Amino acid sequence: MKRTNVIPTKSYAVLLAGVFVLFLIVGIVVDVEGLGRQSDLSFALITLITSAFVVVYTISGFALRKKAWKAIVPLYIVHLVLLNVVGYLLPAPPEPKVLDASQIVRLHARLHLDGSAILASLAFGFACVLYFTITQVRRYLRARVEIELATEIHHVLVPQIETQMGGYEFYGRSSASGDVGGDLIDVAGSEDHWVAYLADVSGHGVAPGVVMGMVKSAARMLLASGGDSRCFLGRLNEVLYPLKKPDMFVTFCFVARNGEGLRIGLAGHPPILHFSARTKSVVQVESPNMPMGIMTSGEFETCELQAEAGDVFALYTDGLLETANASGEEFGLARFQQEFQKHGAGPLEGICRALEEAVARHGAQFDDQSLLLIRKL
Numbered sequence: 001m002k003r004t005n006v007i008p009t010k011s012y013a014v015l016l017a018g019v020f021v022l023f024l025i026v027g028i029v030v031d032v033e034g035l036g037r038q039s040d041l042s043f044a045l046i047t048l049i050t051s052a053f054v055v056v057y058t059i060s061g062f063a064l065r066k067k068a069w070k071a072i073v074p075l076y077i078v079h080l081v082l083l084n085v086v087g088y089l090l091p092a093p094p095e096p097k098v099l100d101a102s103q104i105v106r107l108h109a110r111l112h113l114d115g116s117a118i119l120a121s122l123a124f125g126f127a128c129v130l131y132f133t134i135t136q137v138r139r140y141l142r143a144r145v146e147i148e149l150a151t152e153i154h155h156v157l158v159p160q161i162e163t164q165m166g167g168y169e170f171y172g173r174s175s176a177s178g179d180v181g182g183d184l185i186d187v188a189g190s191e192d193h194w195v196a197y198l199a200d201v202s203g204h205g206v207a208p209g210v211v212m213g214m215v216k217s218a219a220r221m222l223l224a225s226g227g228d229s230r231c232f233l234g235r236l237n238e239v240l241y242p243l244k245k246p247d248m249f250v251t252f253c254f255v256a257r258n259g260e261g262l263r264i265g266l267a268g269h270p271p272i273l274h275f276s277a278r279t280k281s282v283v284q285v286e287s288p289n290m291p292m293g294i295m296t297s298g299e300f301e302t303c304e305l306q307a308e309a310g311d312v313f314a315l316y317t318d319g320l321l322e323t324a325n326a327s328g329e330e331f332g333l334a335r336f337q338q339e340f341q342k343h344g345a346g347p348l349e350g351i352c353r354a355l356e357e358a359v360a361r362h363g364a365q366f367d368d369q370s371l372l373l374i375r376k377l
Helices: 008-021 024-033 038-065 069-089 101-157 205-226 228-243 332-343 348-362
Strands: 163-164 168-175 181-190 194-201 252-260 259-269 273-274 282-285 302-305 310-316 369-376
Touching: 008 024, 008 038, 008 101, 024 038, 024 101, 024 369, 038 069, 101 205, 163 181, 168 181, 168 194, 168 348, 181 205, 181 369, 194 205, 194 310, 194 369, 205 252, 228 252, 228 259, 228 302, 252 310, 273 332, 282 332, 310 348, 332 348, 348 369
Parallel strands: none
Antiparallel strands: 163 168, 168 369, 181 194, 194 252, 252 259, 259 302, 273 282, 273 310, 310 369
16 A cells, blocks of 8 residues: 555545546446346445445555556456346346336436436546545645755755866766755865765665755765864764664765875775876775764774876766666676776866766666766876
């Protein structure tokens, strides 16, 4: 019943009532075709059985969606069996060749009743369906407006990055799989002390987008308060843990400049790729930390490294690596690393475009995809 839980109980009940009353018409039409010869009990049973089963078909459709046929097919067989049982146990009398005056009056009254019942069923059923449609359209439009607002906020929180700071160049962009994404790219700080980071909130849709906004706010506040970047992941984890649902977590990676050196940290994230301008090779920088938001507190390891002029660091989300082709084969880290090595000496925008195009050629996007590139000038 997952589907029905999305619809307000009142609207759902009104829809089922409308369906029930509309399909009373089927039993009434059967009575008209038989010229009202069936007994009142047979008429009532056939009409109620038909309407009741159509209501059950409707519930099955909402609850099971694409798998509804698994319930509808056996229900339809039971439906037909019950109608035949009623017809067998309560057969209609044979049609008279000549009607006397009393029979004509009775037939006229029965057909008049059937006609009035059809009109009443149509009116009531249509009113119920119309009520359901209007209420659901209103809900959809309200939700659509809220999603559009969330999309605008997402674009403000995760703009394209193209800047220089402290002898380094940055370029990055994020592409959500839906209206609102859970990925985040950001660069903040000063010439001598900056942090470039990328986050991926678990899940899809508005909820991860909200948590993503909290990640950026918390990260910016922590960076503004100063402190050693070695404590950045731990402090951010402590802030985020109580602000999300228990089943949600955040993978995270960052590159920070402290004076002349760089510090790198990862939390449950794919390895950062380091392209060497001198050797034209790519190495993976990893850190065995769990994602943020799983434990209330903990130690997060970081590492230091040196960069030479022209070196490029690639921070990315798993939405790029997990893009699958028609055979279900994922793009994977090996291909991503090869493409990065092939284009690593080019301009950052060109590297970003080449990587995105290689992933797009492999398969369609189904997850948020983000990439942040850093080059030492």
